[in-house]
Amino acid sequence: MNPTTAAHDAIYAHAKFKADQTAYLTSNPNFDRALYCLDTRNPIRLTCQRLVAPSVGHRQSGRQPRADLWYAISALTYASIVAVVLIACVTTPFYQRRYIALHGSLKNAWFLWADVAFASFFTFEAVVKIIADGFYSTPNAYFKNLWNKIDLFVLVSLWINVIAEFTGLGGLGRASRAFKALRALRLVNISSTARDTFHHVIISGFWNILGAAVVSISLLIPFAIWGLNIFNGTMYTCNDSSNAVANITQCVNEYSSSPFQWDVWAPRSWDHVAYWSFDTFGGSLLLLFEIVSQEGWIDVMEAAMAITGRDQAPQDYSTPGNALFFVAFNLLGAVFVLQLFVSIIIRNYTEKSGGAFLTSEQRSWRELKKILYQMHPSRRPMEPCSKSWKAWCYERAVSKKGGWSRFITAVYLIHIFLLMAEFYPSSYAYDKVRDLAFLFLVVIYLANIVVRITGLGYRNYFSSRWNIFDCITIFGTAITTSVTLFGLNQGLLGQFQKLFLVLVVLNLIAKVDSLDQLFKTAAASLPAIANLLLTWLVFYVMYAIAFNQIFGLTRTGKYSMGQVNFRTMSNALVLLFRMSAGEGWNAIMHDFTVEEPYCVGSDNFFLSDCGSAPWAFTLFISWNIISMYIFVNMLVTVVYDSFSYVYQKTGKLSNVTRTELRRFKKSWRKFDPNGTGFIQGADAGRFLGTLRGAFDVRIYDEQYSVPKLVQECKTLRFSTS
Template identity: 25%
Template structure:
């Protein structure tokens, strides 16, 4: 009986495998192996076995770990043994992926038929390109061909191979790819609108965002009224009310630097130089990049005020010289960002959900039928609670009636609210007597909540009580608070070393969450989170994978860029994969991402061109990441929550 049950369980897998064999075993692979060739059939069964895919997934994860550890900019500091280990591991993983590719080519064919390796899916083409780029990188290292070493950065795409082997991630990415045509159509419309504003910006502001600057490294403040000395006591630089620099020499003669020629041609010994702004409208490419920064709302005020202060081409800016210039940016934000950028996000929402419904088999169903299926899924997932059975003994029935009475529920809710208010009254350096009163009230509430837990366990019974997730949470909080209360009477010198008391004090703060249990609105939101977690998890996993790939790519591109003045911030750089991922997560939140991009483009004289300068690819890297990470994936997570909120509100 057990053997037949196992066979019945394996039957769907066998049927699925047979479908794949019928699908792939067509034509001749490598012009040698026919469709009925036993060797080819065996290879096809092997590569389509679930354990084969799992082994390949493990290899992808291990190779990704190697990418995270292998920093190309620290190779010179490695020992010979470390270099050999990295080379062997790189060759090993490349060999494994090559064998996988060849086996799949034998099973499916290379170019013919339509199900062949290089024609069936884009994922196979991606695998092929990654393997080929690895061999080109090996050849570049062996022959010392510098321009071919750029293929090494394509190794950052290796983790993307995991997407096709994880179904939830494959559904998300597949839906995005199939929505690409509609997304590109809207993106082209947005780009057209931005180009119009970009051309207008070039006409209005080209060459006007420069200013005469003094090298801050040689400045020293002489007086509080901002008089600064350069190069000696007889040469001083002043800034007038419009922030324009001028110099008074030893003969009391005033020299102004109102334009680029005077700034660069006079008083060079005073380290005066004409410097262009980080974001300008000098050409259409610069204008589009500046408008993208403005549309992201990060640093847009700086750009607008530079336009307001602009006077003429290569002339020193004057504060509030042209205030109406602000209208250009206000109109662009309303049209280019609020309208068309949000339209771009909306199209992503709609097409993503429609494509995901088709992938889930809902393409032949109408909206009401899809809604009905979602409601059934919601009901099954939430598992409605049954009414606790009435105890048989009089003693337990007494507590049963109390803990299920509305008055008891409201009493506990009021106690929780008062306890939260008491906890919020604590502050630094509070009076001793005040602290004693608060601590005494905390003891009272701790005992009260312990009594509540005991009464519920007696009245409902341990089996029923611990079936409810909220009851488990309440019990853990009560136990933790009681332990923390007990630790107050233990030798504090020991606890201070172990920090145990502080750890248990966290349980006291978690009582805040108990307030939400009695609020019906929060209960509905909690149901939304429970239902949306699978979709949010899928989107989050794709986002983490994107962060990792961009981090590896960023380390290869910007890992050597200087850290310090003119370069990266010590807390936001690409020196290793972990810091790079933290930097990229910061960029997703929109925090100062434009300045990080500027730092990644640092050029001489602010860096050494032989070792620590930036890359001209920085705008492509950062803008593409902001577009995909912030505007697409983060908004898809929001769309998943909103979609489930609609379903829950209907149910």
């Protein structure tokens, strides 16, 4: 296919489509009628169109948005989104309860009227968009945009929350409080790349993830039924742990208990070994789901191994054969479920990004482009006279494999060894010797800086970010180490010395080719990783608000003491991050299922310290799935996909080494001596002609080039004469 013909065909097809679309709209004027009453010439609609961009596509009639007004409204919208989220973070249940204690009610609260103001503004924004382009059936309709659907859902939830507070229903139900968390969803609109990532991860991948969840549940159900049949009613114990109680019939009367070393008489009770059990199918399925996360399964297995019979007191390791159930489940169920999620998420991401359809050579070329995009020719001065001091410095400054470069690399390795030689407790003399050794190494580093500045020149040297970083860390190390030798190494200064000493090691990255390539590939992959983290951050904030609003007043339990609770937003954020790693999430979840008579119940939310089993199971399990399974595995997938430069080891581009890249930069530098990153168009052919090795673009080998052939002819002519 001729590329020029294909381009002309594409342009013609697009123009014909636009013409047909315009003709259809002209012949059917009622088709583009907003709200069935506002045509394209309506002054109100035209005014609204000047304020906002179309929700989808491009407007074929009416007016295009006025840039300054559109940007102003967008900026005000983004600021309002951030403000309304911050209000939800500040107005915790504790804050609201104190406000009620001081003012009697929330009807005149500043944050409630702030919610009204922001809800009114968001309503105005939605109305303007609907008037400008219609709601549902028009070409650029508001409801045809997915993000507008999310915005509308958040807007409705915001008004529900406001109305519930004004009518006094805000303290009656947790659902009305949970609506506050949904406003964080609008944070996705701040970044278009975050919206795309959100769409790929949550929306486009929803059915694949749902399919994985269904398959996972189908694997858990047989084990849940098996565990229900063999363990129900057996994992019980008496709270009197003495040998006086052997079964349920002896677990009566009172016993001497010593809580906090106080000797008191307490009634005996026969209850579950812990917060979990196999007594019901639902409890069995929930317990196995918790075991899938590899959290607390050892305790459950040991409890099963201590079973002596129904209504009998447990004894350690009396039935070790019960451990086979958990071994089989971990091998056949838990591991398989985890890998199933990972594989489906990886496949979904690679299909959406297109990586699943690339060959190894194509993946190699894609990663090579990432590296080439970051490259630019180094700024170098004209090579000085070969016998001068500056020439000596220049040669050592530009050489990557010379003796001076190897010597500096060896000094960095000695530096690392000295860092590893620290121990506690150490003698005063030993610390002084280490500081003197570091100071001696700093002298060598400073000498290297002097050599490089002399050889490259001041401007050329500081055009490199690595060189700037090198100067900051070396001079910081020199100052802090010198002061330390005088005994002033305590407090903040001592911490800065250790920081600079560690940062110096990072300069080794530029010295080692493999580390340098890894670092540059990581830098090229940061946008994809940052977009995923930004999407995760939206859910992170949303769930933190939800947990705080629903469980902010819930009493603490055995596993939620101290700061392990949701009473403040800072506690909620830290605890959610902890649960993202799966650390004790299930035990904490059961603490927040506390209900009467183990808490103070009330119809008024602000007067109760009870939890909620439905909300606890819903929020904890959904956060566990979203954060621990979906986003953690997505992050692994993005990192794996971004660092697939390993394909270069097996593909046709396996010979693109750091040496080849340096040759490429050297050829580039001939036509861009100032390191601007650009060359003149007239020099493009000459530049390509100078490339050698893996980047050689010549049709014939060098031995068949015109200069070589002319030289060969001259040589033959001279030899024959």
